[in-house]
Structure formats: C-alpha cells, structure tokens
Amino acid sequence: MPDDLTHLLKREAYLWGDDVADSYHERAERSMDSQWGGVVSPFIDGFDVDYSCTVDFACGRGRNSVKLLERKPDRLILMDVNEENLAFCRKRFSGISAVDYASCDGASLSELPDGSVSFFYCFDAMVHFDLEIVIRYIRELRRVLRSKGHAFIHHSNYTASPGGSFRKNPHWRNFNSKEIVAHFAVKNQLKVVGQQVINWGGTSDLDCLTMLRRY
Ligand SMILES: C[S@@+](CC[C@H](N)C(=O)[O-])C[C@H]1O[C@@H](n2cnc3c(N)ncnc32)[C@H](O)[C@@H]1O
Helix, strand or coil: CCHHHHHHHHHHCCCCCHHHHHHHHHHHHHHHHHHHHHHHHHHHCCCCCCCCEEEEECCCCCHHHHHHHCCCCCEEEEEECCHHHHHHHHHHCCCCCCEEEEECCCCCCCCCCCCCEEEEEECCCHHHCCHHHHHHHHHHHHHHEEEEEEEEEEEECECCCCCCCHHHCHHHCCECCHHHHHHHHHHCCEEEEEEEEEEECCEEEEEEEEEEEEC
16 A cells, blocks of 8 residues: 555545445445446447456446446456455356456556556546545556556546545545546546536536546
C-alpha cells in the first residue's frame, strides 16, 4: 500500500467489507439487470470494445462480471482490494475457466502486466473513491491497456463540498467531475472517446460514465 495514501485507504478502501456488505450487495444485485440494460450496455455498446482480456475492477461480489461473461471474454480478471469479496467471487464463478482473480493494493494495478488489458471496466465503485486514488488508477490505465484498448469508468460528477467527507454527500459520492477525469486522462495520454453525465438515485447529474482509449 503506498505510504502517502495510507490515510485515505484506511478511511475508504475497506468500505463494503463484511459490515455493510450484505445489505449493499443484495440490493445491488437486484438492480443489476436494470442498470446494465438501462445505463451500462447502451453506453459501452457505442464503442468498438474488444472484450478478449477484460478486467472487472472493484468487482465486489461479481454482479457486473456475470454480464461481462455474456460478452465472451477469453479472460475475465476480477480485481478488488477486499479479499472477502474475491473469496466470494471464487465460489460464485468456480469452474469457469475464463475467470481469473487479482488482488490490488488500493491505489495501483501492479498485478496487471503492461499492455495486457483490452477492456478495463469499473461500475459503481470509483464514484466513492477519493480523487487522489482515482488519479492513481488513471495513471495506471495508460500502462496496462493494450494499444486501442478501452477503459470504462463510472465516476462521481459531484463537486459541492470540496474537502468534505464523502459520507455526507448524496449517495456517498466523492469529489470529482466529468472535466477532472477528462483532464487527467488527457494528461496521461489517454483519449476521451465518450462521456455521459447520468442521474443516480433521484439526484440529477450526480455521476458520469467515461470511456477512454489508449492510442
Ligand atoms: C460499492 S462496491 C461495488 C462493487 C461492484 N463494482 C458492484 O457494482 O457491485 C465498491 C467496491 O470497491 C472496492 N474498493 C473500495 N476501495 C477500493 C480501492 N481503493 N481500490 C480497489 N477497490 C476498492 C470495495 O472492496 C468494493 O468491492
């Protein structure tokens, strides 16, 4: 775990461990069909995504992985900072040879080799991460994506209360925006090929879907 981010990770990275896991994951699982059909699939299908080596990042208990498997990846890597979630997924997807697992330290993608990923996918997780952590991951995307590989990031578009606790913000959104993510993507030599601001839980324009592509 990077020393300079330890304070943030201690505060935030282990959210959705056992304490709140069951209530969140059970509810989230029930919403997956409508979120996938209503929001995710219409957005990602607008791009020429190569699913051959897909990463379901901050996979939780794998509800997105079920949908990603329908896209027939040769390899689907489930990655999360929370080992309990990975253990849950190991049972859920046991016997599916395309599925692999990778730990993460909460701020880097060091388990993923350079140029290995054709599609990086992250839904309903980075919305909560501190901006400093999101920036770390954006930097790593440039390294892990293949040439012409895509990254789908669902992130916060909430810029009220800078510096405040994200737990006090609507739906626990952390400070971030469409423009901030585009800025750091471009600075890290990633092309912003699409962005769509979306409503979440009745709050208008709270989130953003961003699709990045490596040159
Ligand atoms: C709200 S859950 C969403 C899980 C899944 N994406 C879904 O849609 O069901 C957030 C997930 O992010 C993971 N997480 C939290 N902080 C993280 C970090 N810094 N790096 C990677 N994963 C993290 C948690 O362990 C949890 O599995």
